[in-house]
Amino acid sequence: MTFVFLRRVRYLLFGLAIACVAALSGSVYQAETTAADLAAFPPPGRMISVNGVNLHLDCMGSGSPTLLLEAGLGENVLSWYPVKAKLARNMRVCAYDRPGLGWSDPIYTAIQPEDVAKNLYTLLNNAGISPPFVLVGHSRGGIYVRAFYHQFPEQTQGIVLVDSTHEQSPMHQYPYAAWDYRKQAMQIAVAEPLSRIGLVRLLGIADADRRPSPLPAEILAAMTALQNRTDTAHAVVNEIAVMREGLDPATPPPGNLGDLPLLVLTAGNLVTLDIVALEAERSGKDVEAEKALAQIQQAEQDDLARLSSNSRHIIVRNSGHFIMQDQADEFVGVVSEFVLRIPLVNLAR
Template structure:
């Protein structure tokens, strides 16, 4: 018996064959480039097992309390490069990578802030780094360091929030930035498969130098290599999924920090209405919408500063979201003064 394929079926089979070969080629390309990147850029710190996962911990300096740096969404220890060594001139400073980010091993499931806090505590304990800790959280990291305090208050001597995310930010922002949250939903669907196929790498979507950056070229190259890992895409998707839970109107506000020493650093460029309007017009965005979002940002930062009865709030001028990069000297001076002015803990 002879089978004759229709022209449509032949085209379909040809398309499937070409698609399968392209997917295989992309997967091999991603795997080889990832292996080459791992060989070219070894971890600057040491790998410590914590709760069954190898996490990357990078400590400089000495003394007590230990300053612990918690990076923002999808970021790693290199985001602190401009300030890490400078702060370590007068104190011990430890940055680390959450699971799947930087040089840390991945985990399958998304984790809540409380679990992030427990992982961090286990990491510090297993590394032989004793409390007290002053926790520094940038962006999404601000939620994680507050979770650490609520889980381990006796180990926390103070907190620094660096343009920190507010737990209810998604709910506050959504009516004015619905499209951004729809894009997040698309990222959750497609980021990891596109990374597996090498498409994220080939298109430079995750490259660290896609926007002007004060980071040195060699740091940007290393950061790009790390961010192009499929493990990184998986971790970022997980973090975004947890962050989007803040869209729920029942999301509770940030918890009180009592009288814990608290320093809140706010990016001046993101709350100055004139700067916001000018940048919105330059980027072709709706000026009035961006001004409303800036007002929300200012209100949230003020709210965070009220979490403690022993707080300082500094608006850092001429700085975007990455204050520790845009205004490294001002950042170091403010954090150093904050730590030096703390009461001694026995």
């Protein structure tokens, strides 16, 4: 009995030793490959210090107001690639990376939308980017730009919501979303330690080209390099932790925007029931559940459009969630028209 026990202990220790060596090798691989990726894909913009954290800001074009692009959950400045240069022909356009995303340095605590807005305000101030601003928020970024307006209304000249998240979205989608949010949080939480030892990179879990995309190959390669950073997984974990607070029935609705110029763009493929049903059948999902969620999505988008008495709501046909990629020309056209029609107000710092 003692001999069998000792043999099992030896096997266990041998297995642990192998695991430790593999983890150490994976960590070295992850660190070296990340460094090589960052060398191969340097930041296109400037690194600006915000409370001791370097954030990446990329601007082009000239004029006033400045169009500020706020990306969605886990995304970075490259998500705006198909539209940024085209928009900059008529105005100054700036995109940035939140902490831990894209080229920005990480922070290790979850931050509320109000703090995201304060960081953005400080970033613009430190970079010498003067108001007024027209804020463009995609998906989760829509919550952040609304938070910016409510803290700095005098600097905000208009808002564009691009298939924006609704503050109460998780609650509205209950009981469908409660498990989805928990599952998503668990998946990312598992991916974070795996990313530290290079397994996420080796398995291609975060590769940007794992699904069809209209982005060119060189942009997908850069996005893959950024998404394989360990910091990216940690940043997404932090954002999802805050998003899940929307499951609480006490979560307040989005705040009123008064008569602020507002443009709401909604992804047509996600709210058109015939398209939703076909996609659900193709992917083996519950058709009726997906149609119910599409109706909730439509109601939420309508609700966001009612936040201002001076709003326009466009459902963009043949577009998924990333409208600025799926229908780039239409996006540039309607956003440019929206910005150029806003009466220019000169604001002092």
